[in-house]
Amino acid sequence: MRTFRKRTTRTLGLTGAVAAAALLLAACGNDDAMSGMDHGSTSSATAAAPSASGTFNDADVMFAQMMIPHHEQALEMAELADGRAEDADVKKIVAAIEKAQDPEILKMKAWLKGWGKPESAGMNHAMAGMMSDQDMKDLAAAKGKDFDRTFAELMIAHHEGAVEMAKAEQKDGGNAEAKALAGEVVTAQTAEIAELRKILDRL
Incomplete structure (x- = not known):
């Protein structure tokens, strides 16, 4: 046992x-x-949500740092259309700008955070197409067709600056998602420039 x-x-x-x-x-x-x-x-x-895991270079960082305030100013210009714009096509472009650029700002901020880079490059006034304080005051003071005309003129210049920066990113950038966004900016804003010019022709 x-x-x-x-x-x-x-x-x-x-x-x-x-x-x-x-x-x-x-x-x-x-x-x-x-x-x-x-x-x-x-x-x-x-x-x-793009982060530092993707490859990126100085051109990608600069693109995001410059395009964020550029988009922010476009949104400020679009906000001024409320109660001032008269033309239906101007209002459509304003809505398109607000729909596209706010999410793009959030996306670029996420990239910079993931890359460990600051949101601002400190060169806002040196960027192509940026409006001066006086430009913004003139736009805010305009109403009706005067606003529509001023908005179209200023936004064409503003969009041309964005397209210039986006094309530089397409050429020099290293991050695939940043370059893809740059392509979207070129396509969308080039089309809006053409539409704004048509608006100016008939105002």
Whole structure:
């Protein structure tokens, strides 16, 4: 009986050790699986919101730093249309600017944060197409057709500056998503420039 008990105890002990080892391996496997899931989630998040994981260069950083305040001023100009604009086509362009550029600002800010770079390059007034304080005051003082005409003239110049910066990003940038956004800016704002010129022709 003693021998049986010893053997039983030893067998149970060995069985317990094997079971524990199996559980440990299973846990490790689960950890690896969870780790893989985490990596997958991170990759998905990275793809959804650009971060420092993507390659980028100084041109990408400059593009974002300059385009953010450029877009912000375009939104300020668009906001002035409320209660001042008269032309239906001007109002459509204003709505298109607000719909496109606010999300683009958020996207570029996310890039800069992920890249560990500041949002501003401190060269706002040196950027192509930026309005002066007097330009903004003149626009704010205008109403009706006068506003529509002034808005169209100023926004054409503003868009031309954005297109110039976007083309430079397409040429010199290294980040695929930044270059893709630059392409969208070129396409959308070139089309809006053409529409604004048509508006000017008939005002």
